[in-house]
Every structure is written in structure tokens, then in C-alpha cells.
Amino acid sequence: MTPCRHCANIAPAGNRGKSISFEYVPELVSSRTARVCRYQGPWCTWGRRVADQLFSDGEVYERLMGRWSRLVGKAFLAWLDTAKKLQWLDVGCGNGAFTEEIIAHCAPATMVAIDPSDDQLAFARMKHEANIADFRSGDAQALQFADASFDVAVMALVISFLPDPAKAVSEMARVVRPGGWVAAYMWDVPGGGTPVDPIYVEMEAMGMTSVRPSNPEVSRRETMQELWEKTGLGAIETRTIRIPVSYSNFNDFWDSNTAPIGPQGKLIEGMSPGAREELRTRLRSRLPTSDGRIVYESFANAACSSPDFSHRHVLRRRSLAPG
Ligand SMILES: C[S@@+](CC[C@H](N)C(=O)[O-])C[C@H]1O[C@@H](n2cnc3c(N)ncnc32)[C@H](O)[C@@H]1O
Numbered sequence: 001m002t003p004c005r006h007c008a009n010i011a012p013a014g015n016r017g018k019s020i021s022f023e024y025v026p027e028l029v030s031s032r033t034a035r036v037c038r039y040q041g042p043w044c045t046w047g048r049r050v051a052d053q054l055f056s057d058g059e060v061y062e063r064l065m066g067r068w069s070r071l072v073g074k075a076f077l078a079w080l081d082t083a084k085k086l087q088w089l090d091v092g093c094g095n096g097a098f099t100e101e102i103i104a105h106c107a108p109a110t111m112v113a114i115d116p117s118d119d120q121l122a123f124a125r126m127k128h129e130a131n132i133a134d135f136r137s138g139d140a141q142a143l144q145f146a147d148a149s150f151d152v153a154v155m156a157l158v159i160s161f162l163p164d165p166a167k168a169v170s171e172m173a174r175v176v177r178p179g180g181w182v183a184a185y186m187w188d189v190p191g192g193g194t195p196v197d198p199i200y201v202e203m204e205a206m207g208m209t210s211v212r213p214s215n216p217e218v219s220r221r222e223t224m225q226e227l228w229e230k231t232g233l234g235a236i237e238t239r240t241i242r243i244p245v246s247y248s249n250f251n252d253f254w255d256s257n258t259a260p261i262g263p264q265g266k267l268i269e270g271m272s273p274g275a276r277e278e279l280r281t282r283l284r285s286r287l288p289t290s291d292g293r294i295v296y297e298s299f300a301n302a303a304c305s306s307p308d309f310s311h312r313h314v315l316r317r318r319s320l321a322p323g
Contacts, residue, residue: 061095062097063256063259064256064257064259064265065195065196066097068195068243068245068298069097069098069156069157070097070098070101071243072185072187072241072243072298072300073097073098073101073156074101074105075241075243076156076183076185076241076300076302077101077102077105077106078105079239079241079302079304080152080154080181080183080304080306082106082151082152082181082306084106084107084108085107085108085109086106086108086109086151086152087108087109087110087149087150087151087152088102088106088108088110088111088112088150088151088152088153088154089112089113089114089143089145089150089152089153089154089172089175089176090102090111090112090113090114090133090154090155090156091114091138091140091143091153091154091155091158091168091172092114092115092140092155092156092157092158092161093113093114093115093120093121093124093135094115094117094120094124094157095120095123095124095127096113096120096123096124096127096133096135098154098156098157099111099113099124099133099135100127100131102154103131103132103133108132108152110132110134111131111132111133111134112133112134112136112145112150113133113134113135113136114135114136114137114138114139114140114143114144115135115137115138116137116138116139118137121135121136121137140155140158140162140167140168140171140172141162141163141164141167141168141171142167142171143171143172143174143175145175146175147174147175148174148175148176148177148178149175149177150175150176150177150180151176151177151180151181152176152180152181152183153172153175153176153180153181153182153183154181154183154184155168155172155183155184156184156185157185157186157187157300158184158186159184159186159215159218159219159224160186160187160189160213160214160215160216160218160219161213161214161215162215162218163214163215165215165218165227166227166230166231169182169184169227169228169231169233170231172184173231173232173233173305179306180306181304181305181306182228182231182233182304182305182306183302183303183304183305183306184224184302184303184304185241185300185301185302185303186218186219186224186300186301187219187298187299187300188219188220188221188240188299188300188301189212189213189216189219190216190217190219190220191220191299193219193298193299193300193301194212194298195245195298196257196264197298198283198286198287198296199257199264199268199279199283200212201286202279202282202283202286203267203279205282206275206278206279206282208267208275210264210267211263211264211267219300219301220301221238221239221240221301221303224238224301224302224303225238225303227303228303228304228305233305234305235305235306236303236304236305237303237304237306238301238302238303238304239301239302240299240300240301240302241299241300241301241302242297242298242299243297243298243299243300244295244296244297245295245296245297245298246293246294246295247293247294247295248292248293249292249293249294250283250284250287250289250294252294253283253287253294254280254283
């Protein structure tokens with residue numbers, strides 16, 4: 001049996017016979033040959049240090065994007081207004097931030113969450129150790145579940161990263177029972193709704209390639225409506241969710257958005273000192289301030305097909321009907 005290369009442990013009694021797997025954690029090591037002992041995580045001292053560091057990276061992510069995606073996620077779930085005790089699928093769950101919101105606000109009976117990134121799933125599993133969520137590896141465009149196996153399928157801030165968004169929506173429709181909820185939301189990328197949009201704009205003005213998601217057009221509200229219609233889903237509603245984005249001052253904005261995690265932070269870290277300073281100066285003069293605070297609005301578009309919406313349509317029609 002292979003011992004952990006960091007702490008030289010082998011699996012303790014009870015776990016002997018299982019193979020030890022190692023995992024690449026890009027937040028911690030820059031080389032694919034340096035790996036973390038996953039299987040021995042709970043008792044490997046090196047693995048524990050890694051876990052601590054991952055959590056603090058999670059905090060950096062929270063400051064960069066997590067706090068804004070939570071705000072929009074809460075508003076989205078309030079809009080869906082589902083019943084409790086349903087069977088949920090979270091497609092493209094990432095580090096589990098939105099999964100956590102579903103569990104907190106919708107009291108699901110079961111919660112399955114999929115993502116293709118093993119690193120993100122490892123982080124989500126550590127965070128959700130005692131929770132009901134079942135995190136699995138999977139692809140939105142080829143869901144590994146039987147037809148009609150969920151009440152609700154949601155896809156949060158994922159659709160613009162997919163090469164084939166139509167396939168993903170039809171896959172969600174397939175695995176949801178007739179009359180269930182098929183829903184998604186994404187920052188309005190072409191409309192400038194992403195919280196980091198000022199950075200995209202200024203990098204592009206400097207002639208650099210920013211790190212916009214690869215499929216921005218699908219995040220338009222009318223494109224999402226069309227996609228849901230083409231999938232053959234009924235009772236469709238779309239909406240734009242607006243959230244306030246606010247930083248205590250320019251340094252808070254800069255430090256939050258330039259931490260060297262994720263593609264944007266790494267791109268900024270790799271800029272020459274002169275180019276970084278130019279980006280900083282451009283952003284400082286562009287960003288709206290109020291009493292030193294930087295405050296602006298970000299917005300996401302959401303689409304949903306659900307029985308409750310047809311019910312709401314009936315109610316609305318009735319309340320509008322004369323007499
Ligand atoms: C911006 S994150 C959103 C994570 C999470 N849903 C949230 O709201 O916090 C985008 C996620 O999409 C995932 N993703 C990319 N391609 C995917 C695919 N083909 N199927 C499922 N998820 C995918 C990425 O791994 C990443 O975790």
C-alpha cells in the first residue's frame with residue numbers, strides 16, 4: 001500500500017485495503033506533481049494544514065465573489081418559492097456556496113450537487129461534512145441521472161461557462177419530473193451585470209484579454225427565455241435580479257478583486273508592475289463613490305419553468321379580469 005508522501009502514514013485499521021488517492025489542489029501547489037493526501041486527510045498532519053489553508057482560500061473567494069453570489073442566490077430562491085421537502089439537484093455546484101443556501105432556505109428532502117471540478121468538490125465536501133448534500137462529479141451536458149428523478153434542478157452562475165447550454169437545459173428538463181422546476185441564473189455578462197465588470201472593461205480598454213465567461217450571450221434575459229421555450233418547457237418566467245455591490249473604499253475593492261485566486265486574480269498577478277498600476281488608476285477614476293464607499297449595482301438574469309408559475313399566471317389573470 002502506498003504511504004502518504006507527506007506524512008508517510010498508511011491508512012489506519014479499518015481502512016486498510018483501500019487504495020490511497022492523491023489530489024491536486026491548485027490553490028496550494030503550483031506543480032501537478034505536488035499532491036495532497038486526500039484519503040488520509042483526517043489523520044495526515046500535512047493534509048490537515050492543507051484543509052485549513054483551503055478554508056482560508058474559501059474566505060478569499062467569499063470576499064471576491066461569494067458574498068455577491070449569495071445575495072443573488074437568496075433572491076433567486078425567494079422568487080422560485082418552492083415547497084419544502086423536495087428532491088433537489090444543483091448543477092455546477094462549485095464549492096457548494098449556493099447548495100448551502102438551498103439547504104438553509106428550502107429545506108430539501110434530498111440534495112444532490114454535481115460539478116466537474118474535483119478540487120471544488122473536495123472543498124464542498126469538507127465544508128458540508130455533516131450535511132445532507134451528496135456532492136458528485138458530473139457534467140451539466142450529460143447528467144448521469146434517470147429521467148424524472150428530481151423535483152427541482154437549478155444551475156447557478158454556470159450557463160455561460162458551458163459549450164452547449166441548450167443540452168444542459170434539456171438535460172435538466174429530462175431529469176426533473178413533469179411539473180417540476182427547471183431554473184437557472186447568470187450574471188448578465190454582455191449587459192455589464194457581473195460584479196467584476198469594471199475590471200473586465202478596463203482590462204479590455206488596455207488592450208488585454210479579460211476573463212469573461214466563454215459564452216456571454218446566453219446570459220441575456222431574452223436568450224434564456226428562448227432557450228427554455230426551445231427545450232419545450234412550459235409556464236416560463238424570467239426576471240432580472242439586481243443586487244447592491246458595495247466596498248468600504250477603493251482599497252477594499254482592489255484587494256478583494258485582485259487576490260491571486262481564480263483566473264482573474266492570476267491574470268492581474270502576472271501583469272507587469274506598470275500595467276497593474278495603470279489598471280488600478282483607471283479603476284479608481286472610473287468607479288462611482290459615495291462618501292468614500294464604492295457602490296454600484298450588479299444584476300443577473302434568471303429563467304424558470306414551474307407549475308407554480310402557471311398557477312401564479314392564473315391568479316394574476318383572475319385578479320386582472322373585469323368584474
Ligand atoms: C461561477 S461557478 C458557480 C458555482 C456555484 N453554482 C455558485 O453559485 O456558487 C461556475 C461553476 O460551473 C462549473 N462548471 C463548468 N463547466 C461545467 C459543466 N460542464 N457541468 C457542470 N458544471 C460546470 C465550474 O466547475 C464552476 O464550479
